[in-house]
Amino acid sequence: MKNSLSWVIGGPQGSGVDSAANIFSRACAQGGLHLFGKREYYSNIKGDHSYFTVRVAENPVNSHLDEINILVTFDAETVFRHAHKVAKGGAIIYDSSLVNISINEVPTIDDQSSIRISDILNTAGYPTTIQGILDFAKSNGCVVYGLPYFEMIEDLARGLNDPSLSKLTRMVNVIALSSSLALLKFDKKQLIKAIQTVFQTKPKVLGNNIAAAEYAYSYIGKKYDIAQFNYMLEPRPPLKEYLLVQGNQASAMGKIIGGCRFQTYYPITPASDDSEFLEANQIFDLTSGAKGSIVVVQTEDEIAAITMAISAALTGVRSATATSGPGFSLMAEALGWAGMNEVPVVITLYQRTGPSTGLPTRHEQSDLLFAIHAGHGEFPRIVFASGDIEEAFYDSIKVFNLAEKYQLPVIHMLDKALANSIKTCKKFDQHKVAIERGDLISKVDENLSTRSGGHYLRFRLSDNPVSTRVPLGTENAIFWNTGDEHTEEGHITEDPDLRNKMVSKRMNKLEKALSEIPIEDKLVCFEFGKSTGDITVVSWGSTKGAIIEAMEMLARRGKGIRFIQLRLLHPFPTFEMMNLLKNTRLLIDIEMNYTSQLGSLIKQHTGSDIDYRIVKFNGRPMSTSEVYYAVSAILDGTSQKRIVLEHGT
């Protein structure tokens, strides 16, 4: 099997899993291969199990698979947790000094996992040791490669005449990963180049890591007959104009090009990376050759984060805050203030598993209805969801345009799976980006017609629900803001007639937005096979990649399917959806939550019933394999009406 595989590397948090995966990914991408990688980790600083899955292919990939072809492990826990999931013909690379360890000796394996894994081994008749699970994997058709990591490091240290190296257990990651690339007969030059790139900021350890990589690369070939191994990675022509990029980087870069100049945040997983990227790149180039900058403020809590972002927006700045569910819960009241005062502010909402603290480092899409309804009372907002890393970049500019055109808060829905995945992706085209600031003016004539009674009418009532906006500090344009119902100038009123007019003014902006937002920003309709629309799959957000790949597999089996990816979730594109669902006789909703939240919205707005619901809420993103098998079962008529996906480690 050449150039198509699923590679997993795992070890304790803090042992270099990420940098090993990063080196592997860079090496593959430099070698002209496409990849999609995802990171899974506990809410823990050091010691708990963390792993990284990288799927490599010759064509672009957007999701992971359940099957593992190459499992690279540093420790016993990774072997116990993943070895039985390695597919036939696959390989396991492990520390040969660990074979006698029993599952009960690994303190970080929780009881539930321990019982589950032990049951599998007991049923198959193998002891619950590393040797037992490796023998079980061999009985499944896997090849296992034991490497004495610490002996290797000692031997390397002797060879380099540097005894201090022998204590460098941190190099296990590079040894394990390099062995896997040797096993895959991948070009060593690309491996070394990737190490140089990843460690370029750490010149002290660069040399040792290269030496370790070279050593491990040749070691495994001496100990095992790796020519027999089936899988291989062979460099392809370079990927021209491609990036290797993570979701949170995409969103943050979109903010810079899209004109965001003020961002606030309170630390929270998985949203902090967005703000930290901006802070690390707070000074950036301008096309003029001068420099621009973004102010990033860490606040005392999320209430301060959103209120600061709102008031920065009042000064005419494109302003945002990035958070996750618990933080967004705290922002609900201020969100209403922004709606009431027609303030364009962007909330980048990286969803994670809820409720409460939930699984703080895991994935879910369960904040859709909350984003649409957060806050008391009725006010307009836009809820917009990106489906992949590329969309996250371009959408983070669009959401500012929407916020300013309609003068309202916009919630940009992203999630943990998007934030922490990495992929080879066509280079973002910053020349495709356009900034639309809506009805924002910076100068007001002393006699401007919007003035009445001597004051500027910030909330002027007219046929257009969007009034002209001026930044605080503008001459001749003094206005007031208040969370109370207000007059056109912004003073408090309790007049019933004015109340009616102001509520209608604000809410009418949603109709205006619906009539102006282009269809491709509302939803994207993908047709697979000979689709007539009679079988339709609906979803939103980061399930996109897995669904598209699963639909392509089904199309190859002769199935015709339509997939509608919803992007504008609020206001809901009812007209377009009803049109697309006209001929649908089988409607399947796929979402990462318990209650099929998009399904409820579709029923509410279009009247269409969801026939089958595929849901997942165990904190691990959906795979192509899971979607494929679930939809296959529906099409084969062997499925329940509601399918709960359960895969994940």
Next chain:
Amino acid sequence: MALKLAEYKTTVHNDWCAGCGDFGILNAIQMALHEMQIPRHRAVIFSGIGCSGKTPHFINTYGVHTLHGRVLPFAQGAKLANPDLEIIALGGDGDGLGIGAGHFVGAGRKNVDIPYILFNNAVYGLTKGQASPTLKLGMKTKSLSQPNSNSSVNPISLALVAGYTFIARSYSYDVRHLRDVIIKAIQHKGLAYVDVLQPCPTYNDINTREWFQGQDNIDQESGHQVPRIYKIEDRGYDGVVHNTNELGNKMAQVLDIANEWGSKIPIGIFYQNEFVPTYHERISQHISDYATNPPAKQPLCTTEGVPLADISKLLSALRIDN
């Protein structure tokens, strides 16, 4: 042409109770703006929620009436985005020391260059007289069914330990003193806290105007009533930190005088320390042109909407074919 005092006033109907201490504070703010001749469009008054929250509507400058407890982050956000704005934050005692106490402390750590005026009458007026965080333990103001079971917070001490670099107190019926304190707070380089003692004629029947005037505070020897309020400057108090060596003493002095209450209540400038860098100065350490090119001054795009930022270097760093 000089702006007249009347030009800082709006014609909005004022619905505060007759005799409310808020009027004195409102007048003092308007007088301070007038005295400093701050252009009306450059001033923004931020308020929280409650009777005090309505204040911006009576001042003819930009006014932002925010959320309960959140006036400080609102005010800081605008000042950080556009440091040229003259921002005044104000709010009530429940607003700033109850629901907003986290922001009260958070703001102290940042030292953003704004004054914060706290209307301190020890009750929640607009919700009909519940005990506020500054009502003393055991006090039973008239709408309480039981004496207050919470200890009071001392905002002067809290401001000091939270890091405020200007701390003063004034009294709403001494409008000239209050005006002068507000001017000094606006002029101060950093975050300035102004505690304003004020009666609530409707709900606080203990700390009344007469109580502050000392109606029941009789000097044993002369038999005259002695006003409770006294000016610390008159007694030679100097709260200014002139050099950093005297920081400890100056801070200790604040804690000492902040505890005075009962028969004598100090007002004046308790503390001023301009040696602490403002948040603007802190940002300027890493964004060197922040003072002249803050977020609000940066053009984002051409008139055709073409972005002015260029992220090609960021993109290059992520390219795999280089």
